[in-house]
Amino acid sequence: MQNKLTPRFLLIGLVLVWGLWSLWPTIKLQTLSENEKNLLSEQGDLESLESRAIKQGLDLKGGMYIALEVDIPTLIENIAINKDRKLTSVFESIRQEILISPETDFFNAFSNLINDKEVKLSRYYYDYGSSSDDIITALKTEAEDAIDRVLEILQNRIDQFGVAEPTIQKQGTQRIIVELAGVQNSERARALLESTALLEFYLVKDITTTNDFMIKVDQILKKDNSISSITKDADPPKNKIDSDSSNDKTVSVSELFGAAESSSENDSAIVNQDMFAERPFSSLLRNLGNSIGVPEKNAFAIRKLINKPEVNDRLASIGANFLFSHKAEEYVLNDGSVENMYTLYLLDDQAELTGGVVEEAKANLGPQGTTSAGQPIVNLSMNSDGARKWAIMTGSNIGRQVAIVLDSKVHMAPNIREKISGGGTLIEGFANIDEAKDIAIVLRAGALPAPVDIIEERVVGPSLGADSVKRGTQSVLIGLAIVLIFILLYYRTAGSIADFALIWNLVLVLAILASLQATLTLPGIAGLILTVGMSIDANVIIFERIREELDKGKTAKAAIDGGYNRALTTIVDANMTTLIAALVLWQFGTGPIRGFATVLFWGILISMFTAIFVTRTIFNAFVNRKGFKKLNI
Amino acid sequence: MRILKNSNFDFMSKKPLALGLSGFIVFAGLISLLANGGPKLSIDFKGGTFVAVQYTEEINVENVRSKMSNINIDGQNFDFSKEEVKHFGNKNAVSIRVPHIENSPSNFAQKIAVHLFKSFPNKAPDDMNEFVLSKGKISPKIGSELSGKAVMAIFSALALILLYISIRFEFKFALGAIAALTHDILITLGMFSLLSYEISLPIIAAFLTIVGYSLNDTIVIFDRIRENLKSSKNQAYSLVVNSSINESLSRTVITSLTTFVVVFILWVFGGEVIHNFAFAMIIGVIVGTYSSIYIASTLVIYLHEKSIN
Numbered sequence: 001m002q003n004k005l006t007p008r009f010l011l012i013g014l015v016l017v018w019g020l021w022s023l024w025p026t027i028k029l030q031t032l033s034e035n036e037k038n039l040l041s042e043q044g045d046l047e048s049l050e051s052r053a054i055k056q057g058l059d060l061k062g063g064m065y066i067a068l069e070v071d072i073p074t075l076i077e078n079i080a081i082n083k084d085r086k087l088t089s090v091f092e093s094i095r096q097e098i099l100i101s102p103e104t105d106f107f108n109a110f111s112n113l114i115n116d117k118e119v120k121l122s123r124y125y126y127d128y129g130s131s132s133d134d135i136i137t138a139l140k141t142e143a144e145d146a147i148d149r150v151l152e153i154l155q156n157r158i159d160q161f162g163v164a165e166p167t168i169q170k171q172g173t174q175r176i177i178v179e180l181a182g183v184q185n186s187e188r189a190r191a192l193l194e195s196t197a198l199l200e201f202y203l204v205k206d207i208t209t210t211n212d213f214m215i216k217v218d219q220i221l222k223k224d225n226s227i228s229s230i231t232k233d234a235d236p237p238k239n240k241i242d243s244d245s246s247n248d249k250t251v252s253v254s255e256l257f258g259a260a261e262s263s264s265e266n267d268s269a270i271v272n273q274d275m276f277a278e279r280p281f282s283s284l285l286r287n288l289g290n291s292i293g294v295p296e297k298n299a300f301a302i303r304k305l306i307n308k309p310e311v312n313d314r315l316a317s318i319g320a321n322f323l324f325s326h327k328a329e330e331y332v333l334n335d336g337s338v339e340n341m342y343t344l345y346l347l348d349d350q351a352e353l354t355g356g357v358v359e360e361a362k363a364n365l366g367p368q369g370t371t372s373a374g375q376p377i378v379n380l381s382m383n384s385d386g387a388r389k390w391a392i393m394t395g396s397n398i399g400r401q402v403a404i405v406l407d408s409k410v411h412m413a414p415n416i417r418e419k420i421s422g423g424g425t426l427i428e429g430f431a432n433i434d435e436a437k438d439i440a441i442v443l444r445a446g447a448l449p450a451p452v453d454i455i456e457e458r459v460v461g462p463s464l465g466a467d468s469v470k471r472g473t474q475s476v477l478i479g480l481a482i483v484l485i486f487i488l489l490y491y492r493t494a495g496s497i498a499d500f501a502l503i504w505n506l507v508l509v510l511a512i513l514a515s516l517q518a519t520l521t522l523p524g525i526a527g528l529i530l531t532v533g534m535s536i537d538a539n540v541i542i543f544e545r546i547r548e549e550l551d552k553g554k555t556a557k558a559a560i561d562g563g564y565n566r567a568l569t570t571i572v573d574a575n576m577t578t579l580i581a582a583l584v585l586w587q588f589g590t591g592p593i594r595g596f597a598t599v600l601f602w603g604i605l606i607s608m609f610t611a612i613f614v615t616r617t618i619f620n621a622f623v624n625r626k627g628f629k630k631l632n633i
Numbered sequence: 634m635r636i637l638k639n640s641n642f643d644f645m646s647k648k649p650l651a652l653g654l655s656g657f658i659v660f661a662g663l664i665s666l667l668a669n670g671g672p673k674l675s676i677d678f679k680g681g682t683f684v685a686v687q688y689t690e691e692i693n694v695e696n697v698r699s700k701m702s703n704i705n706i707d708g709q710n711f712d713f714s715k716e717e718v719k720h721f722g723n724k725n726a727v728s729i730r731v732p733h734i735e736n737s738p739s740n741f742a743q744k745i746a747v748h749l750f751k752s753f754p755n756k757a758p759d760d761m762n763e764f765v766l767s768k769g770k771i772s773p774k775i776g777s778e779l780s781g782k783a784v785m786a787i788f789s790a791l792a793l794i795l796l797y798i799s800i801r802f803e804f805k806f807a808l809g810a811i812a813a814l815t816h817d818i819l820i821t822l823g824m825f826s827l828l829s830y831e832i833s834l835p836i837i838a839a840f841l842t843i844v845g846y847s848l849n850d851t852i853v854i855f856d857r858i859r860e861n862l863k864s865s866k867n868q869a870y871s872l873v874v875n876s877s878i879n880e881s882l883s884r885t886v887i888t889s890l891t892t893f894v895v896v897f898i899l900w901v902f903g904g905e906v907i908h909n910f911a912f913a914m915i916i917g918v919i920v921g922t923y924s925s926i927y928i929a930s931t932l933v934i935y936l937h938e939k940s941i942n
Contacts, residue, residue, distance in 0.1 A: 059906060067775065102774035184762060187743060194739075300708030457742070458769035461762065463687065464906075467722075471904035478902060479895040486891060490634050522906055523835055526914075529899060530842060533892040534849070537884075540891075541853065544884045547635070570856040573801055577852060578845035580793045585841050588786035593838045600842070 005624075008617045015508070015609075022511035025052035054514045055165070056181070057521030057595055058458070060472070062465030063181040066193060067456035070150055070174045072106045072143050073098070075450030079142065080124040087124055090117060107143075111136050144173070146449040151176055156445040157192050161438070176452070186459045188438055196407050196451045197442035199355025201393070202347040204401035204413050205320055210292075210346045213318065214282050220310050221280040281305055286341060288331060291413075293341035296328045302344065321349040326409035326429065345410050347403050352393045354447075357386025357423075361443035363436035372428045376436035378443065380425050387423025395419035406439065472525040479529055480506075483536060491543050493632035497618050498539040501610040505535045508606045509599065521595035531603025534578065538611035541574075542567040546633055556631035557623050564616055571612065575604050637883040644926055645875050645934070651927040655816060662823010672822055675833035678780045680733035680773030684746045685766040687726040688756040694718055697727050700752040704745070707738040713745075722905030726766060733773050742768040783837045787818075790844055802855055805936040810851045813929035817847045817920045824916055835910045843917030846892070850885065851925040857881045858933070871934045878926055889922040 029049055032040070040046040058065055077083070077091045090113050098104050114121055114132060121135045128138035151170055158166045158178070167179040183189050205213070275283040284302055286293035294302050305311065306322045315321060325343035332338055360381045366372030382390060394402070394416050403413040404427050411429045430436040460468075484502065488495040509531060513520060546563030554562060579601065586597035623631065666672060676683060702714035713731055721728035729745065738744060746765050750757050758764050791811060798807035818840060825832060857877035865873055896918060900911035 102777060186762075187740075190740065190743075297705060297708055303708075453772075454770065455772040456770065456775045458767070459742075459765070460767045461687075461765045463763055464685070464766040468904050468906055471902055472907070475899045475902040479898045482894055482898070483891050486894075490887070523838055523910070526899065526903075526907060526910060529895050530846075530892075533846075533888070533895055536891050537849065537888040540884050540887050544881075544887075548880075566860075570853055573856055574849040574852045576797060576801075577794050577848040580797060581790050581841045581845035581848075584786050584790040584793065585838060588782050589838070593834060596838050600845075 005617060005621055008613070009621075012614055012617060016504075019504075019508045019511035022052075022515045023507065025049050026054045026510070026514050029053045050165070051517070052514065054510060055517065055519040056469070057519045057524065058179060058181055058465075059460050059522045060465050060469045060520065061181045062460050062462035063179065063183050064186045064189060064460075065456070065458045066178045066180075066190070066454055067171070068150075068154075068176045068178065068193065068452040069455045070143075070147050070176070071451045071453055072146075072174055075143060075146050076106075076110070076139055078450065079139075081126070082124055086117070086119060090114060090119060107136060107140055147174060147176070150448050150450070150452060153197075153445050153448055154178065154193060157441055158189075160441045160445065161189065161192055163189065175455075182462070184462065188434060190454075190457070191435075192438050192442060194452065194454060195439075195442045197355065197445065197447045198407055199358060199443060199447065200351040200405045201353040201390075202321075202323075202351055202403045202405055203393075203397060204403050205346040205348065206400065207290075209318070209320075213314075213320065213346060214292075216314060217281045217305075217311055218279040220314060221305060221308070222278070224280075224308070224310065285344065286331075286333070286339070288341070288343065292344040293331060293339075294324065294344050296340040296342065299324070299328075299342055315349070319349050321347050323347055323403070323405060323408060323410050326406070326411055327431070343410070345403055345413060347405075347410075351405075352402070353386060353389055355443060356447070357382045357389070358443050359383045359386075359423075361440040363433060363440040365433065366426075366428065372426070375428055376430040376433040378427045378430070378436050378440045380427065380443070382423030382425075384423070387421065390423055390425070391419055391421040468522050472522055476525055476529055480532060483532060487536060487539070491633055493622075494543055494546070494619075497615050497622075498536070498543070498611070500618070501539065501615045502532060502535050504614060505531065505603070505607050505610040508610065509603050512602045512606070513599070516598075518598050519595055520599075523593060523596035524599045527596040527599030527603060530600060531607060534575065534604055535607035535611050538567075538571045538575070538607055539615060541570055542611070542615070543633060546631075550631070550633070556628075559631070560616075560619050560623060564612070568612065571608065575608060579604050635883070637886060640879050640882050641876075642879060642882070643875065644878050645871050645931070648927065648931055651923075652931070655820075655924075655928065659816065659819050659823065662820060662826060665823060665826040669826055669829075672826055672832045673829055674780070675831040675836075676730055676732065676771050676776070677834045678776045678783075678832070680771050680776040681731055682733075682737070682742050682745065682768075682770045683728065683730045684742050684749065684768045685721045685726060685728035686746055686749050686764050687721075687758070687766050688753060688764075689725065689758050690756050691724045692727060692753065692756060694720060694727060697729075697749070697752070700749070701729070704748050706741070706744045706748070709738060721766065728766075733771075733776075742770055779834065786837070786841065787844075790841060794844070794848060798852070798855075802859060805933055805940070806855050808936060809929040809932040810848055810855070812932045813851050813921075813924040814844050814847055816924050816928045817843055817917060820920050821913055821916045825913070830909055830912070833909070835907070836913055839910045839913035839917065842914060843921060846914075846917060847921030847924060850889070850921055851929045853884065854878055854881050854925050854930060855933075858930070870937050874930050874934055878930060885922060885925070889918060893918045 037046060040049065073091055073094055077087075080087060090110070094104075094106065094109050094113060097109055098106070111132070113119075121132045122130050125135045125139065128142070129135045147170060151168065154176065155166075155168050158168060158180070163180045163183050165181055167177070169177050171177050178193060180186075180189055281302075284294070284298040284305075286295060303324075306315075323345050325345070328340040328342045330338050331341050358380050362379045364377055364379055366375045366377045368374075398416050398418060401413045401415050403410045404425075405411065406427075411427050427439070430439065480502075484499045487498050487502075491498060506528065509528065512518075513524075542563055545567045546559050549559035549562040550556070582597050582600040582604065586594055586601060589597055622628065698714050698718045701716070701718065702712050704711045704713065711734075713729065716732070717728075717730040719728060720726060727749075729749075731741075731745070734741075743765075746768055747761075750761060750764055791814065794814075795807045795811055798810050821840065821843060822832075824830075825836070830836075854877060857880055858874055861873050861877050861880075893915070896911050896914040899907060900915055903911050
């Protein structure tokens, strides 16, 4: 008999050794102190240890999960040449369509629309082929390439940012999932991912042009009856625009550039609503000496106004574009009050130079003796082509302002004092050195070929994560203890064997998680608890059967054989259905849910091994040993 | 120690009472679901923004709510005083959920968190990172995809299980099991609706676990019925079913009890994140055990009697 059992014990022993070996890195990592960790990290051993240990999910460790979607319509629109109204309108209607039914496939909608509107694609995309079908196929490839490039660039940025164990992966055709476990400052990481990093240099329109244009915008908008609604009717409970009218001081168009200083005092006394009717645009703005201020509270209204089609048409006719400064700053007004304001710039609509020419970007503090002394700045150096263009541009525009624009926000707009050769330049206007460092990272990694939208974002703060771990572990341990004690009391000797198998089951599930490099999430812990339940159930089914057999007067050995044989089909059938549920969950689930399904799946498989095979082997050995009298069950 | 040794309860005689009770609870749940226009879906499925923050001392939900009535973010004014504001786990923490707003400002969640931070400067911790427990945004696009997937998951699980039981047992057993599952899910959904709890992503996982658990229980009884049918061909069908339920009763009680204890502890100690998941499981364990006896087995008897006549 002993001989027959030996291979079974050998198998169990091997599995046990494998389980402990797989779990070893996790246990070691858990018991290390901070100092020991630092020491290991210096030796470069920490990483290999971590890679073999069970990973904790974002919900346990804290961290961020971000799903980005590459803006394919904008990508395709950007690579078009000779863009005109017709093409723009195609993209506008596609965007509308996607907004209404999000499942719309861009390329299907695109090819339908160009057929309907009889747009000749070869006009805009002659580099991509001659027939519309060819072009669309080529554009599809282009879009796929773009996602890969986005993936690569984001990877690059994250690497330079320095986060332990980042996960960046493609999902489907236009999504990228980024998981940053344990990231402390999620805001910085977010900004780093979201930024397109499109750096552009534009000339600022001169004051007279700007001044004239403001008057024109006022005139256009005055005719537009829907405008009054911007401050009055647009007052739905959730989304109202606050122009904070009654006590606001306002400026006239002429005052904006100090042309009619004498009247300024009277003008500013005018009640906003009256002025608004007269000058719907400039009444929302403030004069900041040489620039136009947009009070933070009016920013939304102004954005709405400058996006109106009639204003857009007018902007296009003079080849200009409005852009905001990247952040609002405090300004002291005439009456001594302080207001947060953005600066509004009227720029050329063609960039003189783009970030493609940037060779190196470094964050620094501004050198002494300059205007940016002590301020965080980013130093740029350009390649030879960029440096040449930069020199020509600055040389022929001395005295004018050049705006340095990152992701459509003006960072600074210095006056060109002299021709800059050599291709060096600097950007200022950062809140702190961290922001400057991050901008330098994105500029080095390069611009994304298309903008990305954050479509899903989940951040778990470190304190919630720690709390979850504590509570999760606690409830597992309490639940486990109660179950173990109950089974021991209820089934005595047999119960101790079942308890042994149960602990085994947990060890093996964790060992599998470690060797699969799976991630343990909070729902995963719940799955572990359910596994405990399933494993106990198998043993309960077996033990109740053995008791029945014993009641029929069978010997212990026969009862065990009979009990196991009859319980087997029940256990397999019952577990199979749960296994089906686990597989379906795994297929359907994302992140945490998948973690739950993984644990449940392996938990059930292993519980069949431990609750049937392992306990049976022990039972047999127990019954076969010398001096065995009675089975205590 | 042994409980329920050689029990011999006449389960099937209580059938009218049990079916009446089931019918009543399912009906109440359905009425509540209808009145509320379907289950209360969380922002996981509808899209929206959520923020949970932790103050250093106790905070009153109504005070927070009043501070939410007029928030200016990037020049846009918002009134969130009607949205969901509640304590999150303990009295120091609050969570706020806001449905999706078209063209909402970028980094909306963080800006709401900053507003909450500034609204109670005396109670806010020094570090913003300690203040924010969790936050996030889900676009309706993701939400509608998830709803589709969740429905797919539930139905494909049911179909696969139906198939498995039909192969291993008989088709009428499969129908019995599916009826019991539908009953369990309906009651859990109804309870969530009555208590106005939200259906979030983890709750879908809980539902599928309930499906697995309830089936597990049902199949143990079915297995006994299958076995007893072979050995006692002359007995009345319903008697065989009743004695099968009795024979597996002690197992049913022990397993349900241990599972109940485990999920109950999870419910009490598991923390805020897992609280509702555990609650769904508690209902599932109770209803799942009950439905194996009164829904699944009853239907199998009914189908059998119908097929004979």
